[in-house]
Every structure is written in C-alpha cells, then in structure tokens.
Amino acid sequence: xxxxxxxxxxxxxxxxxxxxxxxxxxxxxxxxxxxxxxxxxxxxxxxxxxxxxxxxxxxxxxxxxxxxxxxxxxxxxxxxxxxxxxxxxxxxxxxxxxxxxxxxxxxxxxxxxxxxxxxxxxxxxxxxxxxxxxxxxxxxxxxxxxxxxxxxxxxxxxxxxxxxxxxxxxxxxxxxxxxxxxxxxxxxxxxxxxxxxxxxxxxxxxxxxxxx
Numbered sequence: 001x002x003x004x005x006x007x008x009x010x011x012x013x014x015x016x017x018x019x020x021x022x023x024x025x026x027x028x029x030x031x032x033x034x035x036x037x038x039x040x041x042x043x044x045x046x047x048x049x050x051x052x053x054x055x056x057x058x059x060x061x062x063x064x065x066x067x068x069x070x071x072x073x074x075x076x077x078x079x080x081x082x083x084x085x086x087x088x089x090x091x092x093x094x095x096x097x098x099x100x101x102x103x104x105x106x107x108x109x110x111x112x113x114x115x116x117x118x119x120x121x122x123x124x125x126x127x128x129x130x131x132x133x134x135x136x137x138x139x140x141x142x143x144x145x146x147x148x149x150x151x152x153x154x155x156x157x158x159x160x161x162x163x164x165x166x167x168x169x170x171x172x173x174x175x176x177x178x179x180x181x182x183x184x185x186x187x188x189x190x191x192x193x194x195x196x197x198x199x200x201x202x203x204x205x206x207x208x209x210x211x212x
Contacts, residue, residue: 047199148172
C-alpha cells in the first residue's frame, strides 16, 4: 500500500531548509580555507644595502650611474603569481655618475627635474612567467611626473628558495618622458637602460606557485 508521503514530494519548506544548510556549510568551508591560503602567501624582504639600481646611456662620453637612495617591495595576496606586485621607488636626486657636473645636469629640469618630481617609480601591474626562471613584469613607470607603460624583463636566481636575487633590465626612450635636451659637448642616445639587482629573502609563507 502506498502512503501519501511516498508519492508526494518533500514540502517546500524542507527543501528551502536543506538548501540553506548546504549553502551555510559551503560558506564555512570557504571561510576556513581562505585564511589558510592567505597565510601561505609568500612574504618577501628586499634589502637596498645588498642591492642596486643602475642606468646606462649610450653617449660620446660615458654616462653611467647608480641611485644611492631607493626602496623596493615584492608583495603577494596569495601564492598565485598573478597577485604579485613589485614596487620600486627611487629618490631622483640621489643619482651618482661620479661627476658633479653630470649629476647636476641630470637632477635639473631638463632631465629628472628632481626638485619638482623627487621620485622615480615603477609599479607593476602584471607578472608573467616566460621561462623556468624568467619573468616579464609590466608596469607603470614614472619619471619627472610622466607615467607610461614599460616592461621589466627579469630572471630570478634562487626561485622557490628562501633567498635569491632578481636581476632585471628595462629600456625606455627618454624623449617620451620630456627629456629632450642634451649635455653640452656630449652626444646622448635616446635609449636609456635601467638595471636592477634586488637581493631578496622569503621571511614567511610558501613560494609562489611557479610553472615548472
């Protein structure tokens, strides 16, 4: 004999309760796993004392220099490489070419314009792994108050280890940033190459989830 309960579907109220319960359990699981993912995100320290930011311009008289005052950071929200952000902030008037005359010219309004635009910055917007230990870092590069998209090509010596070095190169056209002048008696190319050597150590979390 078939009863009414055997042929009739569960009451709507029971179905709603079951749906709410399943949703609640899912939310609890998500809340439990999310802090774990964030706690495993790598935390890095970059030490300027052990690192360097240099530049080089082709010219009739060598123009090479180093920036003495700057800082950098590499942060991640999770272990996903796409959440990584590299920031470099350089004090423009800390440029040192070994020549007082060149330093003064570069700090002036025709070049870095350090008085009105005291900082040169790079803020990454996308990090893409291009090889076992190579990466393309796209970002916003700002110098003398002008911001444009540039690419920093880097290799990571020590990838996945507790410590290592990021070695990167970026080239830009100085005239695109308003540096149209020259230096008396010196022929200067438009292309400027920036070289970074960033010593890092991972102080917490797991390495990023690199492509092997």
